[in-house]
Amino acid sequence: MKKVQFKSSYSQYLFLAPQLGILLIFLYWPIIQTFRDAFTMQDAFGFGTQFVWFDNFLFIFDDPAYFIAFKFTIIYSFVITLITGSIGLLLAVQANNVMHGKSAYKTLLIWPYAIAPAVVGVMANYFFSERFGLLYHLFNNIWGFNWYESVFDSYIYVIIAGSWKQISANFIFFLAGLQAIQKSVIEASMIDCKNSFRRFWTITFPLLMPTTFFLIIINITYAFFDTFGIIDTTTIGAPSGETRTLVYKAYMDGFRGLDLGSAGAQSIMMMLIVLVITIFQFRYIEGKIHYN
Amino acid sequence: MTKLFTSGFSHLILFIGIFIMIVPVWMIFASSTHTSSVINMGGLQMFLGESFYDNYLRVLLYKGGFFKEITALKMFFNSFIMATGVAILSVVTSLMAAYALVYYRIKYASFLFWIIFITILVPLELRIFPTYSVMAELNLVNSYFGLIVPISASAIATLFFRQFYKTVPDELLESAKLDGANTWRFFIDFLIPLSKTMIVAMLIFMFVFGYNQYLWPLLVTTSEQYWTVVMGLKMMSGSIVHRFAFVIMSMVPPILIIVVLQKHFIKGVFQDK
Numbered sequence: 020m021k022k023v024q025f026k027s028s029y030s031q032y033l034f035l036a037p038q039l040g041i042l043l044i045f046l047y048w049p050i051i052q053t054f055r056d057a058f059t060m061q062d063a064f065g066f067g068t069q070f071v072w073f074d075n076f077l078f079i080f081d082d083p084a085y086f087i088a089f090k091f092t093i094i095y096s097f098v099i100t101l102i103t104g105s106i107g108l109l110l111a112v113q114a115n116n117v118m119h120g121k122s123a124y125k126t127l128l129i130w131p132y133a134i135a136p137a138v139v140g141v142m143a144n145y146f147f148s149e150r151f152g153l154l155y156h157l158f159n160n161i162w163g164f165n166w167y168e169s170v171f172d173s174y175i176y177v178i179i180a181g182s183w184k185q186i187s188a189n190f191i192f193f194l195a196g197l198q199a200i201q202k203s204v205i206e207a208s209m210i211d212c213k214n215s216f217r218r219f220w221t222i223t224f225p226l227l228m229p230t231t232f233f234l235i236i237i238n239i240t241y242a243f244f245d246t247f248g249i250i251d252t253t254t255i256g257a258p259s260g261e262t263r264t265l266v267y268k269a270y271m272d273g274f275r276g277l278d279l280g281s282a283g284a285q286s287i288m289m290m291l292i293v294l295v296i297t298i299f300q301f302r303y304i305e306g307k308i309h310y311n
Numbered sequence: 312m313t314k315l316f317t318s319g320f321s322h323l324i325l326f327i328g329i330f331i332m333i334v335p336v337w338m339i340f341a342s343s344t345h346t347s348s349v350i351n352m353g354g355l356q357m358f359l360g361e362s363f364y365d366n367y368l369r370v371l372l373y374k375g376g377f378f379k380e381i382t383a384l385k386m387f388f389n390s391f392i393m394a395t396g397v398a399i400l401s402v403v404t405s406l407m408a409a410y411a412l413v414y415y416r417i418k419y420a421s422f423l424f425w426i427i428f429i430t431i432l433v434p435l436e437l438r439i440f441p442t443y444s445v446m447a448e449l450n451l452v453n454s455y456f457g458l459i460v461p462i463s464a465s466a467i468a469t470l471f472f473r474q475f476y477k478t479v480p481d482e483l484l485e486s487a488k489l490d491g492a493n494t495w496r497f498f499i500d501f502l503i504p505l506s507k508t509m510i511v512a513m514l515i516f517m518f519v520f521g522y523n524q525y526l527w528p529l530l531v532t533t534s535e536q537y538w539t540v541v542m543g544l545k546m547m548s549g550s551i552v553h554r555f556a557f558v559i560m561s562m563v564p565p566i567l568i569i570v571v572l573q574k575h576f577i578k579g580v581f582q583d584k
Binding site: 021023024025026027028030031032034035037038039041042044045046048049050051052053056106109110113114116117118120124125126127128129130131132133134135136137138141142145146150151153183186187190191195199215240244247248251252266270273274279282283286289290293294297 | 317318320321322324325328329331332333335336338339342350354355400403404405407408410411412413414415416417418423426427430432433434436437438439440441442444445460461463464466469477481484485488494495498519522523524525526530541542544545554555558561562565566568569570573577581
């Protein structure tokens with residue numbers, strides 16, 4: 020905290036009011052409604068709602084489709100984090116390594132970050148369509164790729180679509196992390212260890228831990244929430260619901276099925292998952308990394 | 312020699328990376344300059360065709376056919392209003408809130424802090440139907456206000472500004488006080504000019520964030536007059552080359568902004584000098 024501050028007065032509330040007002044009306048009010056939805060059920064004719072305790076939650080736990088979406092979301096966020104993180108790191112290390120053209124490489128690799136997931140999905144669609152999709156036919160010739168029917172193949176489709184643009188974000192953050200490492204540390208390590216591969220894993224990579232850790236959270240959040248636009252423009256859950264993320268399923272149940280109770284309960288389950296990840300972040304990982 | 316070799320290897324890897332990024336977009340672009348029959352016969356194209364103007368002008372200006380009552384130009388206008396609105400509203404409110412949190416000795420400061428920052432854990436996707444019903448109750452469906460405000464309800468920029476303010480030396484406020492500056496003067500004349508890099512970075516970030524919204528505009532606009540570009544991808548009908556052209560155009564504004572302003576963006580987000 021600052022040592023010098025303004026004394027509490029009416030003006031502090033004027034500064035806080037706009038953001039607090041927007042958050043209360045457009046965030047807290049809907050969240051309260053989400054809880055209300057999750058614990059009530061509309062009767063068949065839509066005349067009234069009834070408080071049903073945890074029935075909506077019990078229904079989703081009984082629903083095999085929920086576990087399919089849960090499994091897919093976990094696999095999806097894990098694989099996307101792994102792929103985009105390692106490719107982003109590889110590219111960042113190379114870009115940090117070159118003498119000339121560093122900023123040109125930066126520019127040429129940064130722009131996919133700006134593209135909306137939905138746009139990426141529509142593009143991916145053109146490469147994976149049965150009619151003229153290049154990747155569809157390439158993979159089809161190799162192992163009979165067919166995402167309309169095979170779960171594994173549909174995973175490949177949405178993983179490629181989901182990873183493509185996210186490589187950029189990982190690249191930018193890793194490059195910034197690498198550039199923040201002090202030159203003297205690297206120079207000292209060069210004297211101690213001639214093997215550049217070993218030097219990277221024993222000196223540089225541990226120093227990148229804060230960045231890595233931050234990116235894991237960013238990538239998981241991306242795979243959980245931002246991929247909605249990708250799923251909705253690529254497989255739409257094909258073959259039969261196996262590529263629906265939890266967010267996508269909740270939306271579909273609420274929108275198509277008009278089951279707001281279930282959508283609310285699913286939202287609350289996701290809030291819990293996000294909360295657990297966040298607590299895990301603060302408790303277990305933050306304590307173990309060294310910030311320089 | 313080994314130095315030359317390793318740097319050659321680095322360039323090769325980077326070229327492969329750039330290739331993977333550029334080729335898909337290039338192929339859609341090249342294909343968008345052909346006629347539909349070329350695509351139907353020969354699939355995606357690698358080289359440019361001759362229908363660039365025909366396809367792009369038609370998508371931009373023609374009403375019937377591609378979408379029913381709206382031209383792509385109007386959708387770009389809507390997207391621009393939405394993205395600018397989100398950027399300005401969220402940055403201004405965040406600047407002010409962060410100022411109150413850092414520069415005031417507030418009662419219940421930690422409570423207010425949590426009230427604001429816990430919202431980062433609840434993205435719009437998790438409360439989308441209730442947010443919609445709030446908007447319906449407030450009569451804000453099909454309005455720019457309805458497109459902008461729920462997306463601006465975000466404390467991410469507040470977090471960045473708060474971190475930044477904390478690094479500002481205490482002496483600044485002391486000397487400003489000696490000069491007789493009150494809280495507003497200090498905020499406007501001292502702190503805002505000092506946070507310029509951070510403000511620009513956050514404006515860029517929130518603009519792209521607003522422009523790229525897909526699900527919310529899909530839900531909150533039933534009238535075509537409020538359709539935005541990215542949600543429009545879901546509504547496309549018409550010939551394949553026109554769709555290609557629309558997809559390419561849809562990614563131009565955010566890419567331009569990020570590429571042209573990347574220095575400011577990176578500087579602000581990573582706070583390097």
